[in-house]
Amino acid sequence: MPYALQLGPRPPEVPIPLTAFQKEYWLAVSKLETHQSKFRNAAASLRLLGALNIPRLERSIEAVANRHESLRTRIAHLDLEREPTQLIDPPRPFRLSMLDLRYSNTDDPEEAARRLGGEFLSETVDLREGPLFDARLLRLSDDDHVLILTLDHIVSDATSYPILTREIISLLTGHPGTTNEPLPELKIQFPDYAVWQQRTSEEWRHSHEPYWRAKLSKLPPLIIPPDNNSHNHTQLSSAVIHIPIGKQLTDKLRDIARRERCLMPLIVLALYLVAMSRWCNQHDLLVTFVSNGRHWRPDLRDMIGCIAYPTFLRVEIGRNDSLRDLVARVSTEFHSSLAHDASRLPATDITSNDPTEISFNWLPSEWGLSGTHPSAIRKADDSESGLRIQRFPIGQKLLTKFAPYFTDSPSGILIVIWYDDHLFLRQTVERFAAELRHAAATFVQTPNAPVGSLI
16 A cells, blocks of 8 residues: 655655664664674675775775665664664765785685684674674685675665675776766665654554554464473574475476466465474464565665565465465465555564564575675676675574575575574474475475365
8 A cells, every 4th residue: 555655855854763673673782781783694795706906895885885874874862862863974985894814824714714704793783883884805815805794684684785795796896997887876765764664654553553453363372393392492502404495396386386477485485384384283374474675666676774574474274275275375465464564563562472483584586695696796707807706605693493594596496494403303394394395396296286185
């Protein structure tokens, strides 16, 4: 539903509020007296091979930081009796911190780079002081460098990372005489979005809150049953497993998506819910689905900011339903969820606790969790800069109970599952993935197969 007030540039000198998500994030961090965030994310970790023009890289980062207000943002109380606001620092020179590993005592500069990169990512940042965006360059040799870009989650989301990476690489590898290769004009900045969200909050409550109150009412407990009930949930232990669906099976799912005119992620989500229903032994499921917040919004396409938000899909799974019926139900629920805009949903105000432990994260291309979009790498490879750019995984851990990420890639869908290995056995996670693959193979062969045959 369109809002009466259209999103546009904010009036001059207006205070910039926090968005609904930022308020929850700020409250969580405010419990620490230092206001230091421990959720600094690796927007990208890149290996730059070839003759690197470091001053040009520094100017490229500076140009992108000055272009996006979100990259120059701090969060602070101007008045302790008022809510915190976003403060935008003026454009300024960017100084790239560098560490030279060419003469280090270690025999393995790559391992040293991973260790130092991990230390950089583990540094806390005071949201009041910043910087919430930062970069570090590690020199392994004269023609081998690692660039790490970090962004705090309070001013960014996963969709922001490839935007940041793409723009920096575009300027770095453009015509040697300039660092101003044309970039699309930013008509809307993230602070404009925050002001618009505040000014339409009453309209949102009137139009959408009743829908969500009904959707999230009378929920059964949605707990993923652990293998170890005695583990202290406040002490998470991170493990990860990579499970490929396979190119052949993925291609067949794509053919069905085209034929049925259904979004590929929704087919995968329906199959995921079949496997999750079996695991949890429940048939009324609520799943957290992260929306990138930019659906049908071209004005937000190139914006760096925290636009993504968790929305909820509630799906009942009947044993006599066909898999095709379930996919249609998931599709209807998804579009209904988007129409009722969950971007300002204070879920904990509507339900007494977090409503569900079941989440679904779809990453629409092979850049996966790294922020390194393939188009950005191809841009460098096709340029005359002489640079080759590769991903450089640092191995940052994701502390969570159970979080699957579905990554779309040329070799097929890859399931990356982060889980607490004190709570779950590896074979339990592998069995869950095998059941999901079996559901996918059954759907490809017999779309009208009853769900009951799988659960």
